[in-house]
Amino acid sequence: MALLNAVSRAWRRTSLRTQLVTITSGLLLLTLVVTTFVSASLFRQELERNMDSELASNAQTLANYFYALRDDLPSDEEDSGPTYAELQAISRFYGWLLDDEGQPIPNLNLRTANSETADVPQIPRLTPQEASEIRYQAFEVPGTQPNSRGFRMMAVDLQHQEETVVIALPLDNLETSVERASFLVATIGLLATLGASVMAYSLVTRAFRPLLQVEKTAAAIAEGDFSQRVRTSSPPETEIGRLAAALNTMLEHIEEAFAEKAASEEKMRRFIQDASHELRTPLVTIRGFSELYRQGGLGENPEVVGTAMGRIESEATRLGQLVEDMLTLARLDEQRALENKPLDLNIIAHETVMDMTVNAPDREVKVIGLAGGSPAPAPVMGDEGRIRQIVTNLVTNALRYTPEGTPIELAVGTDSLVEGKQESVLEVRDHGEGIEPEDAQKIFERFYRADNSRQRETGGTGLGLAICAAIAAQHGGSVRHSETPGGGATMTLRLPLDQEAAAADEEHEVDLTEEELEQFRSAALGSRE
Template structure:
């Protein structure tokens, strides 16, 4: 490992330690911090123990000096001369004593035998200076280099003729303090070592859930988004972290799945659009090359070929128009919401359908089979009309010729707080409903869930005899969604398919209050007539010309 050096090439240990600390694991940092705190506690404990123990021993020495001052004073006074260290009695042989006159001159003292023995360096104090000290004990040095000091206290003699200095060596105190300190430090270091081992084991066990989280995250990073973190105790930090990670992973998995589904739909859309556009282009190109190479010379054949080219061009143009419509709907452009009555649109759709399919029995009725009623809503009339037209055209195209078709319209009550079949929350108390009911073969449940997808056809062979582009119902679903409505496919009782569109109902009286007196009662939207008296009268069916057949419009 390269050492950290400064620009002058010198080793920088603190920077190296800081780098090692930052790169170490959290478990290592916790153990090191625990060990450091334990060592600090040992040092503080040893220092406090040594200090308190020394204070106690010194206090005992001070008490001993105070208790034996009279004995030492009497003994020294009776000697009158320097007789060496006390030979009698044995209780005062431990003390060093010294008599000084009032001027601080030593008159008598006790001494050790031998010239190299240690003795205290007692200060020379006058009588007044001794009184100022107040008999307080103090430390002094010894006369030898190996001396560890003495404890001295000085008193005024009762006779007033001088003062007494009495002392004890501090070496026993220091020896006792050293032994106790060594014992405390040794025990503290052993305790620190044991605590470090225990801390390492505990942190290793405590970090096992985090290691599992790490392994799970690595598996997720490798692409397995279905993996989840094992939940621990919910009230712990690891438990809360696991719960949050699992919630985040669920959102990520959902987002990735939605992204994949969106990309798959986009690829499918591009493939289908290319497929749908390629077919008319191949037809146009084939007839053009056939005509250019002289393969068509008869005027009737040329006319038929031009008719096929024109038909394919129209179908391709219709496909492009549908694609542009879907693109504009995907942009979510704001709509012009104005009052629209679905009954009037249904009435117009019945008239148009009778013209396009004169062989069909096409009727307008209410949702319950009775007379159709007004169904006022708000929206873009042109787009809602396109919805109805696409649904009617789709029903005529995919149901057998000669079968009846009903267009039912009306309003239904809904419960507050309920939801539609697609899960959308119901906000109002009523819905406007328009249904297109055919009596054909119907649609399988598997196909019914996908009929509103773009380019989807229930016919898996993708035959185009019906002339559709596969975008009509996708456009219907997009327009209805923009109007906060829903569209669904149900089975018609007795056989067939029913397309049901629900849109929010609005109170027509509120719209009438906003109109001027000249406008009220004359027009609802885009030239729609007043329906207060009931639905418009549908004229009788025109007679069918001999030989007329089914005419379909592209949707």
């Protein structure tokens, strides 16, 4: 058992190439052994068949020879004695003439003169009746010497006499021929197996060359080089080709995953750095005014104290808004389930305008159609609170980053960028300074601010547009920037159209009229005065 375990361990430690060549060589050797054994057996049977044929064809000639020696050939066979050629032919046989009791008749034998020293067949005692039962059936008998290889013998009963002729040939030549043939087959087979093993090792090494490339690629990947790919000349429909394709696909996925991980980590680092900076700015202001007040630096002037307290309050408000925006982004990153229900962007746009008439009564904010006419229904399925947050953020940005008195339009309707795919669209168009092209590509990044009028003094956190883009993406839509004709910026919200509501052709009524909105605006302006 210990030996078997040691062999098993050694076998498992060998390379796959060595195992394949060893198994192939073992199968070849097994085939050689079987082939040699079968060939030797068939060759021996053929030689025995030839020997039996010779024994049968010379039995009567040997009988005639014995009759000639006894000089009592039957009357009808007086002229049938063996010729000289026949005598020459039977001289290599061993033979006896047996009487009716199976005993050798004295002096009627062939090649038995030196039976005491020479190897001769051991004569079976066969009566003519017993010989007739095995007529022309050869059998093997041992020799008289210890190293004898035996004899092939045949007994034939004679029809005209109550006698039996026994004829035999030694098996030395037959056994020697079989041994030589077996040796030749085995030798040639061994040489062929050796050559085949060498060729198999070379072919397997060549066939395993792509696997060696796979091994090198894997080693390079283990060292951190994920750009490596398995290159092979094998056709893609072969096993090696399919393996290389599968590995390359897997490597692409791994490289993409690591790249995404690295990008995510870098993004997180930037986010933490930006968040730390954004949080530190209001905290420094709050701390500075608090320490100044505590140390008595503000004096007893109520105006100065009120100004300081106002700054503390405004920075605390900004800090709270920043924290709230960061929490909103964190929740969006978690991909929490949305509370979807049927909505209409047209209604949301009108309600937003109503809010703006109260919050910014000095601004002209109105709802129009995408082409400039009347607004059209824009049904969607979504989370009402989240979608309202998008519209509010976009309108708030338009108010915050444009000069006072400039108008703002909310264009609503349906549109199709891809043939056969309708979308509900809400555009927030301002007529301010617009956004520089280099800034427009980054405004949806977290904590990004443009360098012109969009500074911290406006009160923004730099997260509003990032929140809008994240919410839209969660609804299967998008928020994009474009230039407003004549100057300004247009923020376009696109969401998948609610097909059921659109098919029902429902028109949601907007309760507020222009007169009512004007009344809200006038009341708000009057309260401010």
